[in-house]
Amino acid sequence: xxxxxxxxxxxxxxxxxxxxxxxxxxxxxxxxxxxxxxxxxxxxxxxxxxxxxxxxxxxxxxxxxxxxxxxxxxxxxxxxxxxxxxxxxxxxxxxxxxx
Amino acid sequence: xxxxxxxxxxxxxxxxxxxxxxxxxxxxxxxxxxxxxxxxxxxxxxxxxxxxxxxxxxxxxxxxxxxxxxxxxxxxxxxxxxxxxxxxxxxxxxxxxxxxxxxxxxxxxxxxxxxxxxxxxxxxxxxxxxxxxxxxxxxxxxxxxxxxxxxxxxxxxxxxxxxxxxxxxxxxxxxxxxxxxxxxxxxxxxxxxxxxxxxxxxxxxxxxxxxxxxxxxxxxxxxxxxxxxxxxxxxxxxxxxxxxxxxxxxxxxxxxxxxxxxxxxxxxxxxxxxxxxxxxxxxxxxxxxxxxxxxxxxxxxxxxxxxxxxxxxxxxxxxxxxxxxxxxxxxxxxxxxxxxxxxxxxxxxxxxxxxxxxxxxxxxxxxxxxxxxxxxxxxxxxxxxxxxxxxxxxxxxxxxxxxxxxxxxxxxxxxxxxxxxxxxxxxxxxxxxxxxxxxxxxxxxxxxxxxxxxxxxxxxxxxxxxxxxxxxxxxxxxxxxxxxxxxxxxxxxxxxxxxxxxxxxxxxxxxxxxxxxxxxxxxxxxxxxxxxxxxxxxxxxxxxxxxxxxxxxxxxxxxxxxxxxxxxxxxxxxxxxxxxxxxxxxxxxxxxxxxxxxxxxxxxxxxxxxxxxx
Numbered sequence: 157x158x159x160x161x162x163x164x165x166x167x168x169x170x171x172x173x174x175x176x177x178x179x180x181x182x183x184x185x186x187x188x189x190x191x192x193x194x195x196x197x198x199x200x201x202x203x204x205x206x207x208x209x210x211x212x213x214x215x216x217x218x219x220x221x222x223x224x225x226x227x228x229x230x231x232x233x234x235x236x237x238x239x240x241x242x243x244x245x246x247x248x249x250x251x252x253x254x255x
Numbered sequence: 256x257x258x259x260x261x262x263x264x265x266x267x268x269x270x271x272x273x274x275x276x277x278x279x280x281x282x283x284x285x286x287x288x289x290x291x292x293x294x295x296x297x298x299x300x301x302x303x304x305x306x307x308x309x310x311x312x313x314x315x316x317x318x319x320x321x322x323x324x325x326x327x328x329x330x331x332x333x334x335x336x337x338x339x340x341x342x343x344x345x346x347x348x349x350x351x352x353x354x355x356x357x358x359x360x361x362x363x364x365x366x367x368x369x370x371x372x373x374x375x376x377x378x379x380x381x382x383x384x385x386x387x388x389x390x391x392x393x394x395x396x397x398x399x400x401x402x403x404x405x406x407x408x409x410x411x412x413x414x415x416x417x418x419x420x421x422x423x424x425x426x427x428x429x430x431x432x433x434x435x436x437x438x439x440x441x442x443x444x445x446x447x448x449x450x451x452x453x454x455x456x457x458x459x460x461x462x463x464x465x466x467x468x469x470x471x472x473x474x475x476x477x478x479x480x481x482x483x484x485x486x487x488x489x490x491x492x493x494x495x496x497x498x499x500x501x502x503x504x505x506x507x508x509x510x511x512x513x514x515x516x517x518x519x520x521x522x523x524x525x526x527x528x529x530x531x532x533x534x535x536x537x538x539x540x541x542x543x544x545x546x547x548x549x550x551x552x553x554x555x556x557x558x559x560x561x562x563x564x565x566x567x568x569x570x571x572x573x574x575x576x577x578x579x580x581x582x583x584x585x586x587x588x589x590x591x592x593x594x595x596x597x598x599x600x601x602x603x604x605x606x607x608x609x610x611x612x613x614x615x616x617x618x619x620x621x622x623x624x625x626x627x628x629x630x631x632x633x634x635x636x637x638x639x640x641x642x643x644x645x646x647x648x649x650x651x652x653x654x655x656x657x658x659x660x661x662x663x664x665x666x667x668x669x670x671x672x673x674x675x676x677x678x679x680x681x682x683x684x685x686x687x688x689x690x691x692x693x694x695x696x697x698x699x700x701x702x703x704x705x706x707x708x709x710x711x712x713x714x715x716x717x718x719x720x721x722x723x724x725x726x727x728x729x730x731x732x733x734x735x736x737x738x739x740x741x742x743x744x745x746x747x748x749x750x751x752x753x754x755x756x757x758x759x760x761x762x763x764x765x766x767x768x769x770x771x772x773x774x775x776x777x778x779x780x781x782x783x784x785x786x787x788x789x790x791x792x793x794x795x796x797x798x799x800x801x802x803x804x805x806x807x808x809x810x811x812x813x814x815x816x817x818x819x820x821x822x823x824x825x826x827x828x829x830x831x832x833x834x835x836x837x838x839x840x841x842x843x844x845x846x847x848x849x850x851x852x853x854x855x856x857x858x859x860x861x862x863x864x865x866x867x868x869x
Contacts, residue, residue, distance in 0.1 A: 182801040182864045186789075189857045190782050190814065196849065197778040197822060221821035225813050232809070 180233075187229055194222065295807040300787045304815030308775040311823040315771070316764040319826070323760045324736075324752035332731040332747035336765030338712050339613055339731065342598065342758075343703065345717030346619035346626060347434075347539075348735055350633045350755070351585040353718075355438035357445075358538050358584035361529065362402065363507050363577065364521065368532040394512040401508075402578050405543045406443060407453045408461060409478045409492040410436045414454050435541065438583050456483070464489060464553070467568060472695045474499045474620075477571055482547070489553050491571050492545045496622065496693070497529050497580050500542040504577035517577055525580075533582035534624030537632060540582055544575035592634030594759040599634075613762075618691045618699050620721055623649050626692035636689045647690035650698040657681045660701065673704050681705050699725035716758060718742050733758055767826060775822045777846045782814045784850075785857040793865055801865060 198218070313334070317327055327333060344350055361368045413431045428444065428451050431437070443450050460483040469476040475495025482488040493500055501522050509515045533540045548571075560567045599611045617635050619626050627647050630636050640646055648656070658676040665672040675681050685706060691698060699715070703725055706713045715722065715729035718738025723745050726732035732746035735753045743749055750757045793801055802810070 178864065179801045179803075182861060183806050185864060186785070186802075186857070186861060187810065187813070189785075189860065190810070193781055193853055193857075194778055194818060194822065196853065197774040198825065215821075215825045217824050218821040221817050225817060229809075 184229070184233065191222065191226060194218075291804060292807075295804050296787070296790055299807050299811045299814075300783055302779050302783055302815075304779055304819045305776065307815065308779075308819035308823045309772055311819050312768045312771040312775070315824045316768040320761055320764050323757050323764075324750065324754070325757050325761045326736075326749040326751055327747070328749065329747035333761070333765050334768060335712060335730045336714070336748075336762045337769050338765075339714050339762065340711040341614040341616060341706055341713045343616045343618050343699070343713060343715045343717075343725070343729070344635075345715075345719065345722050346617060346621055346629055347585060348718040348738060348753075349716050350591060350617070350629055351587050353434055353585065353735075353737055353753075355434050355539070355583040355585045357438055357442040357581050358536075359533055359582035360579055361525070361532070361582075362579035363398070364509065364515070364517070364525075368528065368582070391511070394510065397512050398508060401545075402543065403443065403448060403453070405492050405494070405545050405578050406439050407450070407457050408480050408490070409476065409494050409543070410440060412436045412440045414440070414451050434585075435539070435583060439541070439581065442581070461490075465557075465571075467571070469495070472697075473568070474693070475572065477568070479548075479553070479571065481550075487550055489548050489550050490545055491548055491575075492543070493572050493575055494541060494543045497526060497540045497542040498622075500544050500575070501526055501577060501580075503573050504544050504575045506574070507577040514576075525577075529580050529582075530622075530624050533580065534622040535628055536582070536584075537587070537625055537628035538582035538584045539621055539625055540580050542580040543578045545578060546575045587629055587632045588755055591755050592632075594756045595634045598759050598762060614689075616689050616691070616702075618694045618702060618717075618725070620694055620719075621692055623647065623690075623692035626690050630690045640689075643687075645684060645687040647692065648688065649692050650694035653684075653688070653691055653694070653698055654701075656684055657701070657705075671704070672708065673701060675705070678709075682709055685709070696721050696724045700728055703728045733761075771823045771825050773843065773846060774825070775819060777850055778818055778822060779814060780850050781853040781857070782810075784854050785861070786810070788854075788858055789861045789865070792862065801861075 313330065316333055317330065320327060320333070347353055359368050411433065415429045415431050440450055443453075457480075461480040463478060463480050465477075465479040467477040473495075475493055478492045480490055480492070482490050493503075504517050504522065506514055507517045529540050529542075556567075556570055560570065595615055598613050599615055615635050617626060617630050619629075621629075627641055630647070631638050631641055636646060645656075657680055660676060661674040662671055663674060664670075685702075691702065694702075699717075699722065703713050703715060707728075707730070712730045714731035714733055715725045716733040716735075717726055718735045720739055720741050722734075723741050726734060726742055727745040731748060733748050733750060734742045734746035736743075736749055736751040737753050748761055750761075789801065
């Protein structure tokens with residue numbers, strides 16, 4: 157049942173390509189906002205302090221995971237850009253840098 | 256809710272479109288797809304990362320504390336550390352090193368205090384040679400022997416042979432036992448006394464008959480042994496706090512080894528001298544006394560008087576011969592004022608009129624003047640505050656001031672509580688008092704439970720048997736690794752390296768844990784609320800979601816597990832001064848502000864993208 161495109165619950169239906177593009181764009185925007193929100197959270201309780209770098213540089217683990225997530229997200233985008241299967245599973249379409 | 260909204264949209268959609276049938280395969284597919292999306296949203300929307308973040312932050316703090324040599328026996332205590340209002344510390348072994356050494360002594364009726372200067376280069380201690388207690392050489396020897404005998408007879412110290420290290424191969428005797436008694440035996444050894452043989456002689460000739468162990472309330476220890484020279488007589492040796500022992504001395508010896516009475520005025524004079532010359536320097540005074548008793552009489556007493564009655568001790572510990580008082584120096588730990596100031600004010604160099612964030616108090620069983628000296632040296636109180644009203648007092652005064660009280664078992668709370676005659680008196684006193692000396696275990700208990708009943712959170716740092724009850728009662732019991740096992744058993748955190756800085760660090764790690772959980776909640780709440788809001792809005796108006804299943808799960812991974820690890824493992828801030836207020840606990844106003852701002856910004860951006868670019 158899952159191999160029949162019409163009755164597939166996991167992958168996204170063939171939709172209007174423009175619509176998919178917008179959705180991908182929304183997803184990526186939301187993801188980016190989430191990532192920068194993470195950085196914001198680290199410095200919230202230091203408000204008023206001049207040196208926010210101190211609060212940002214105290215934990216290498218944070219930046220490691222942050223970079224990992226960023227790389228993975230862009231790999232997803234890349235993947236859905238160039239392969240049909242990736243695009244289908246992730247429900248994304250090509251996004252150019254300007255978008 | 257989103258499921259319902261999507262379903263409603265779809266049903267309406269299908270009903271009003273003529274080319275589709277309501278009951279067809281396609282509709283079923285749609286419904287199940289909506290179901291799956293709804294489950295995904297549920298997965299994303301429920302902040303299941305929260306308990307994860309809390310446990311990660313906790314585990315991180317705990318493992319970091321282990322590196323700082325804090326052993327955690329009770330995990331709860333780490334978070335309590337962050338909320339503490341007050342810390343009570345014991346003196347010996349906690350603020351001080353716990354290794355004692357005789358620094359000064361005073362004998363008989365002599366009006367001066369001698370300094371034990373064996374540490375000065377080249378100079379041998381003069382207890383043995385130059386010191387003149389008696390007028391003639393004979394009297395001098397006999398008086399010194401009396402003092403020596405009193406020290407050796409009234410001790411539980413074991414003499415062990417230390418093999419020395421491999422290079423020198425120099426064996427030496429080593430006193431092993433309680434720090435105070437060891438210091439006394441060390442004192443004899445420093446003065447070239449043959450302690451090892453004295454102990455053998457003692458065990459051979461002076462059989463121990465009775466020993467009344469040191470009592471925290473009575474502040475004295477008594478040993479009864481046979482007389483070495485006269486087998487009809489026994490000797491009773493008493494040692495303890497000067498104000499207790501000297502009060503029960505009625506006689507002493509003069510320079511010719513003659514017996515002379517010790518009047519009330521004499522007692523007072525000696526006590527004043529000890530207070531100023533020994534205790535005020537931060538030394539712990541220890542008084543020795545003895546008396547002779549006829550063996551026959553002793554047997555009668557043993558037969559007739561009940562062992563548990565007050566009279567029993569009273570008989571043995573009255574009309575004593577005063578021998579001397581030793582001042583034992585227990586150096587304050589190095590640089591202890593730095594962590595104490597950090598705990599109190601959040602910085603190591605506070606302004607003169609800064610208010611304390613955490614109150615540090617000292618409760619000790621020691622002499623009042625000793626306690627005051629150590630409290631000033633360790634930065635618990637400033638020198639100009641020490642003589643203020645109600646700042647430093649003895650346990651006796653403390654009990655007198657709070658009035659009568661009653662300890663009762665509170666069924667509701669499942670613990671012993673105290674009913675004060677007047678709660679307000681205790682509250683007022685508690686605000687002022689910083690040092691309580693000559694405290695009994697009960698005083699410590701009253702202090703701690705009283706503060707708890709007043710709504711405070713309190714930690715106790717101590718390491719002796721006398722602190723046991725207090726350690727158990729306090730919200731966090733801290734014990735030095737060098738403390739006794741009973742104290743360790745009853746405490747929540749054990750400071751393995753005996754360093755007071757570690758106490759301050761455990762407080763900081765507790766605060767760091769709160770900070771990390773706060774950061775995570777702030778992050779998670781923003782992402783969750785934006786996601787749910789946008790999905791709901793788009794489901795209601797457009798009939799489909801901007802995110803598909805895989806995207807949602809990836810987002811979920813990012814915002815739960817990965818974020819918990821990355822945000823939950825921040826180390827403590829260097830200037831983590833202020834304690835976590837109990838009013839706000841986890842949510843502070845800054846967080847709400849940040850969450851709201853982020854939410855509005857993210858939601859607006861997404862809505863614009865959702866509707867305008869289509």
